[in-house]
Amino acid sequence: MTAAISQEQSDRISPLDVVRQLPFITKRLPSIAKGYYFYALLKADKPLAVGNIVEQNADKYGHRPAVYYQDSVLTYRELNAWANQVAHYLAARGIGRGDVIALAVENRPELLAVLIGALKLGAACAMINTSQRGHVLAHSLKLTKPKLIVVGEEQLSHFESARNEVNFITSDNLLYLADRDTRVDPGTAPAGFINLAEAVEHYSEINPVVDDRPVAGDTAVYLFTSGTTGLPKATPCSHLKWFRAMGGLGHMSLSLTPDDVMYITLPLYHGTGLVVCWGATLLTGASIVIRRKFSASEFWADIRKYQATCFGYVGELCRYLLNQPPQKDDPHHTLRKMVGNGLRPSIWRQFKQRFGIEQISELYGASEGNIGFSNFLNLDNTVGFSTAPFALVKFHEGTREPIRNAKGKLEKVAKGEPGLLLGKITDQWAFEGYTQTEETEKAIVRGAFDRNDAWFNTGDVLREIGCRHLQFVDRMGDTFRWKGENVSTTEVENTLDRFGDISEAIVYGVEIPGTNGKAGMATIVSRDGSQQMDMEKLLTYLQQELPAYAIPVFIRLTQSIEKTGTFKYRKVDLKEAGYQLNREGDQVYVYLPGTHHYQELTSALIRDIEAGQYRF
The missing domain is CATH 3.40.50.12780 (ANL, N-terminal domain)
Structure with a gap:
């Protein structure tokens, strides 16, 4: 790390x-x-x-x-x-x-x-x-x-x-x-x-x-x-x-x-x-x-x-x-x-x-x-600051839900720590919500710090990096737990970005039968557009840059990653595919326990993994 x-x-x-x-x-x-x-x-x-x-x-x-x-x-x-x-x-x-x-x-x-x-x-x-x-x-x-x-x-x-x-x-x-x-x-x-x-x-x-x-x-x-x-x-x-x-x-x-x-x-x-x-x-x-x-x-x-x-x-x-x-x-x-x-x-x-x-x-x-x-001040790596009232609060990992203490109130995170971003709803900073009333109400946190206050729950995790400037950390629901640790998809994606042979990378969690939490999986596109990647070189790099629990267990090498019309990755489709070999042209690799390399996944290997032959 x-x-x-x-x-x-x-x-x-x-x-x-x-x-x-x-x-x-x-x-x-x-x-x-x-x-x-x-x-x-x-x-x-x-x-x-x-x-x-x-x-x-x-x-x-x-x-x-x-x-x-x-x-x-x-x-x-x-x-x-x-x-x-x-x-x-x-x-x-x-x-x-x-x-x-x-x-x-x-x-x-x-x-x-x-x-x-x-x-x-x-x-x-x-x-x-x-x-x-x-x-x-x-x-x-x-x-x-x-x-x-x-x-x-x-x-x-x-x-x-x-x-x-x-x-x-x-x-x-x-x-x-x-x-x-x-x-x-x-x-x-x-x-x-x-x-x-x-x-x-x-x-x-x-x-x-x-x-x-x-x-x-x-x-x-x-x-x-x-x-x-x-x-x-x-x-x-x-x-x-x-x-x-x-x-x-x-x-x-x-x-x-x-x-x-x-x-x-x-x-x-x-x-x-x-x-x-x-x-x-x-x-x-x-x-x-x-x-x-x-x-x-x-x-x-x-x-x-x-x-x-x-x-x-x-x-x-x-x-x-x-x-x-x-x-x-x-x-x-x-x-x-x-x-x-x-x-x-x-x-x-x-x-x-x-x-x-x-x-x-x-x-x-x-x-x-x-x-x-x-980013009014043109500083690097920040979304800037806001004059609107906001709070960064403690939250339940992997959900959009803030944590309430014994008194039923929320607690702000320490400076520099990642927190769930809430925007206070006031006359000046109104929350316009959705056309569906029930969806609007789901996005509001009431009684956060005072009895009658109301806050918009952004569902996003940010951290303050100094002088009231924030930096984006993660979109809630993308973070997952593995080996008892919280894995930030954004952090792993940024790490993969710095590996010179990768042009695109997204990270998410997938379930392995018989294990707790979700194993990390990355879908990547090679920089030269080929279906080839030096997996040994990649693993060595990841071991130098990430803690063991954050290294993706599975890697899918594909030619392109589907996006919405606004250039957001459609992670939902890749999560559904998981590590199965059901996408034509893709290659899937696994980092098995006790080994020191990524190996290409086969149908037989998937059956062994799902039968509990490997202790992840």
């Missing part, structure tokens, strides 16, 4: 580290002051919606680019005019404050125009995960019960697979967007759909006058959990939460200006792509580049083409870029800032150094949560 302890100590943040960042902070003070109002002072009853910000940008930055997509450019004035046409059409259809519209459209300008148009009226948009289909898609639609459903041509087959399970769908409430630049060519809608591009053509481009104006506390969008552990849940996200991202990230953290260009390949149905990345640009008049899918091989060409200065990331995208062969021009580009989450400490500094990145604004938050952290 020596390397892990050394890494942990190197991540400590001291007052001197903060002092060193004072010039960085001083330079950004005007931007911080602008953002603070939206981040902390804006009230929920303020008559202000995200659509109003687009209107202001059309007045102030009308001629400047708002959206780059492929070879087209939309200015703020053009985007606002297009959204106004949508708003007037929707109003004519009876859509107003509090209504819901579902958007099943991939990343393209049409999605933004419809979204902004709806927000201007006070309607909320259910941002459908475009990887959903069948029963899962039907479930998501039922959660929000939209009055209208907008389906992109690229999503038609997905929608049709769910259509028969949703009883409120009629030909009157289905709107269609052809998969092209619909301002130039609206295309032809299939039977049973209204062509939205044609329908809005003759409506006014003037800002709509809304009698029942939306306020900041109203729901702007519904975002859906990824469904990695079950059916998705719909989480309302208010205009206020969006404004906090605009102020806290766009101004206070990144200090964006109208000259900045944010490169977004994350799906806009996800909070990081929509609320964090696009939100960060809106208050500042910056531009965005949107792309349908992330491409590591085309990434830097895009950055240079659009002169992008900021990149919206999740950690896996950074890993894909690092896995590309080094090039002489790696640091020669315009990209200087990044905002996102999930960048592992094991590759943080390496990524900055190789690609010449000046600022990584790592953040922590959940779509449904009431608390967020951001």
Whole structure:
């Protein structure tokens, strides 16, 4: 564990580290002051919606680019005019404050125009995960019960697979967007759909006058959990939460200006792509580049083409870029800032150094949560700090449950120790929860420290590393016990990351009949893409870096690891597969008791293991 302890100590943040960042902070003070109002002072009853910000940008930055997509450019004035046409059409259809519209459209300008148009009226948009289909898609639609459903041509087959399970769908409430630049060519809608591009053509481009104006506390969008552990849940996200991202990230953290260009390949149905990345640009008049899918091989060409200065990331995208062969021009580009989450400490500094990145604004938050952290000070390996009230408390290993003492109260962990993160629910830091009341209540811890207090249970374990800065440790439910010890999946994954021959690694626990706890298992992808790995070299490395109980008992070598549309690993499928030999093309290895090497698993060996022939 020596390397892990050394890494942990190197991540400590001291007052001197903060002092060193004072010039960085001083330079950004005007931007911080602008953002603070939206981040902390804006009230929920303020008559202000995200659509109003687009209107202001059309007045102030009308001629400047708002959206780059492929070879087209939309200015703020053009985007606002297009959204106004949508708003007037929707109003004519009876859509107003509090209504819901579902958007099943991939990343393209049409999605933004419809979204902004709806927000201007006070309607909320259910941002459908475009990887959903069948029963899962039907479930998501039922959660929000939209009055209208907008389906992109690229999503038609997905929608049709769910259509028969949703009883409120009629030909009157289905709107269609052809998969092209619909301002130039609206295309032809299939039977049973209204062509939205044609329908809005003759409506006014003037800002709509809304009698029942939306306020900041109203729901702007519904975002859906990824469904990695079950059916998705719909989480309302208010205009206020969006404004906090605009102020806290766009101004206070990144200090964006109208000259900045944010490169977004994350799906806009996800909070990081929509609320964090696009939100960060809106208050500042910056531009965005949107792309349908992330491409590591085309990434830097895009950055240079659009002169992008900021990149919206999740950690896996950074890993894909690092896995590309080094090039002489790696640091020669315009990209200087990044905002996102999930960048592992094991590759943080390496990524900055190789690609010449000046600022990584790592953040922590959940779509449904009431608390967020951001790396305002541009320090390494931290999600930053928060002005919201929070607590790190003792918890039952492997569950989301905090430990209560003899008096029925929770206990905070010692400084530097991992603890379950709770966000205090107050008027200012409200918990918006889920559309399902029972799911919302499950996420609240009541009577934690005082009789009437209430806290949002994030289900995540973090540690303070100094000066109120936190570092992500583990997602609850991923940690498991083996040999009477707690094994942190994140720590083992970070260790595997540092082994030069591995490009991807995830760790989880699997059950072996007749044993207590769960044995560690890792699924890995080789850096060269082959199905070969020097297992002796790997074991020697793991023995040097990890305690014996944390060394994976099983290792699955595969060519790729399935992910959700938001680049989260689908651990549930791998956990179900366990160490069985039921995945074609994979090789599974086992580190048997009393041996000094990994050996390839066979069906006969599995029978012996499950018959108790080996004492783990």
